Amino acid sequence: MHPQKLWSSADVIAVREGAYEALFARGEFEAESLRMESLLDAAFHPDSAEVDPGLGLAFVLLPDGGDAGLRRLSEAIAAGAVGWPVGHALLGYLGLLGAPDALRERVASVFDGVASTRPEALAASAIGGGDLRDYRDHYEQLRRAEASLAGLAGRWPVVVARQWFDFVLARRWSGFESLRALNLGELDPASRWLVSTAEFLAGEEGARLSMIACAEAIVGPVDPRWPRLSRIVAREMAALVAEPFALRWRHLQCAAARDHAAAAVRHWLGATQGDARPEEDLGVSIPPGGPHGSLGVLSPEPTAAARAAEACRQKAGEFLLDWFVQDRAIARPVDAWAADVLRLYHRLRGVVMLGALGASR
Secondary structure (H helix, E strand, O other), X not given: OOHHHHOOHHHHXXXXXXXXXXXXXXXXXXXXXXXXXXXXXXHOOHHHOOOOHHHHHXXXXXXXXOOHHHHHHHHHHHHOOOOHHHHHHHHHHHHHOOOOHHHHHHHHHHHOOOOOOHHHHHHHHHOOOOOOOOHHHHHHHHHHHHHHOOOOHHHHHHHHHHHHHHXXXXXXXXXXXXXXXXXXXXXXXXXXXXXXHHHHHHXXXXXXXXXXXXXXXXXXXXXXXXXXXXXXXXXXXXXXXXXXXXXXXXXXXXXXXXXXXXXHHHXXXXXXXXXXXXXXXXXXXXXXXXXXXXXXXXXXXXXXXXXXXXXXXXXXXXXXXXXXXXXXXXXXHHHHHHHHHHHHHHHHHHHHHHHHHHHXX
16 A cells, blocks of 8 residues: 555544544454554655654554454464464554553553463563653563563563663662673664663763664664654654763762662661661761650651551552652653653664564565
């Protein structure tokens, strides 16, 4: 199907009015796979430059918002009637077109129960959080996904993303050291690119060039077919590598704020448990007699928060100690940068996953 014909004014109006046929709704899986590729051809054709590539996302769900077509596809993959690359290609289609987290998670949940597509479905669902800045929730998803995929070959995208979250968003340098310890030869190209973004944030020499080289290696082979995609990736890459020193300074400020808050909260949690701590350890000055007549002991009022900490100290610690940065002004630029990285990551991963579909034919 010619891209210009597909993206005619009449077709755009039909999509906006819900008068379209969703992908895989008819169950003709081979034909629908080709239609999915033609939609991408249209989205990234240079003559479609005035049309939002995200318009192709409308075809994923039925006009009424249902996912019957996707469930039909997942059942066919589970039964062996259709190869797993079709399911991977659909997830890649979403990433390539810049699907929001909510849509990607909904589609991924359909393929979560199929053994051959489960690793990629978990990755598509858990690697996100930028849209609503709910990074903590996605980090927990990554932790659960990593545990459930232990020992499987398809676990690496989730492993890399969890460690990337550790360093970039939880501000733990141990996450960066874990990324550097990985064998890059075991990783897919998109995961290698994600590692290079962490190196860029850490100020590693040559990381910027590594980011560019990884992206070019992924997008270069499809540039003749999708030249508009290359321009989109180049524009998003330029935004990511701009002002590196300001970004690194903000990240270091976040790490310092997190460490300071972590120390304070640890002492507070300990105090709610009645732990006696010396004055110099707490870093506070307590007058003689103290709140309860004991020098060097901090015993805050047992508020509802304190009782919650007593009931579930570990949970309170994970919530506050790993992520808490009180000054949102310094955290906001880093969180926004992370959202842009994840969006581009899914684009690059989409190219890799759609390549698997072409190789399977």
